[in-house]
Amino acid sequence: MATIQEVAKYAGVSVGSVSRYLNGHKLRPDNTKKIEEAIHALDYKENFFAKGLKSNETHSIGLLMNNMQSNFSASLVARIDDVLEKEGYTILLSNYRDDPNRIEQKIAFFKSRAVDGLIIVGAEQSWPQLECLKNCDIPVISIITPLDYSQTDSIIVDNRASTEKVISRMLSLSHERIGVIVAPQTDYVARERFLGILDAFETQNKLLSESNIYYGDYSKDSGKRGMAYLLSQEVSAVFVCNYNMSLGALQTIHEKQLVIGKDISFASYDYFDASDIFYPKLTVIKQPIKEIGTLAVERLLEKIRNKNQLQGQIFTLKNDVLWRDSIIKNPTKSE
Secondary structure: OOOHHHHHHHHOOOHHHHHHHHOOOOOOHHHHHHHHHHHHHHOOOOOHHHHHHHHOOOOEEEEEEOOOOOHHHHHHHHHHHHHHHHOOOEEEEEEOOOOHHHHHHHHHHHHHOOOOEEEEEOOOOOOHHHHHHOOOOOOEEEEOOOOOOOOEEEEEEOHHHHHHHHHHHHHHOOOOOEEEEEOOOOOHHHHHHHHHHHHHHHHOOOOOOHHHEEEOOOOHHHHHHHHHHHHHOOOOEEEEOOHHHHHHHHHHHHHOOOOEOOOEEEEEEOOOHHHHOOOOOOEEEEOOHHHHHHHHHHHHHHHHHOOOOOOOOEEEEOOEEEOOOOOOOOOOOOO
């Protein structure tokens, strides 16, 4: 790999001139041309890590995910990377795979790489492993879950309010036996979505029977099992609280040869492209992934520019409910 000294020698200019060029300073046109030709001829690549040690900036961001295999995570990573690239930053990507014990190790790794900031997705406030973020010397953004640290920003969505809207619509269409497939109530997001379900019933002075609740584990298989169980309870409408479980629930509906929007009403949380090719199209809650990613980068860069002195804030973005014909009036109820 060529060095800055070799570039200067090839171009016939001083090392200082090359350094000023690389830092965006305007040089005499003839020197600029010589340096550019030398960089091209020698295939010079600037050592951003070494440069960062001197300037305290490496133009790299750590992105720590819970699960990189989900539809949400993949879309979020792509958005964050796109926005960072336009700002001249790169990402170092890692995940902790539902294991909070790996978080301290991952954060230490990012710090050893001198990242300028950290975005962490899906971490739970109750995890003691996150104590290391309390006095973190680099800016931190939490996505999906709020972290109550003085200089940490949190970007969340209105899980509770958007879920309440869907269940309220089902109740208004005379569905008294609504089945729900919910995720483990150990997670902030899962609790918020379940609270939205309960809010809808409470607002309309109705009671959600415990027998119409199935506790899944985020997996497709638990969605299949949950749907089979709820059908045995003779529910007329079903709401599923996450993407993978909804796929399993839809598989069970297909295997039972039931027609959505006729034999049963159906809605789920998390938009996926295939929901548009179902007939009828599926009612889904769509998270503003592009807006989440953009805001996370904008806030992180602002905190970097302000030397991590900005007070932490919580930003709540609104989900979009895509209303389709998969929810109909309960056909067993007369006008």
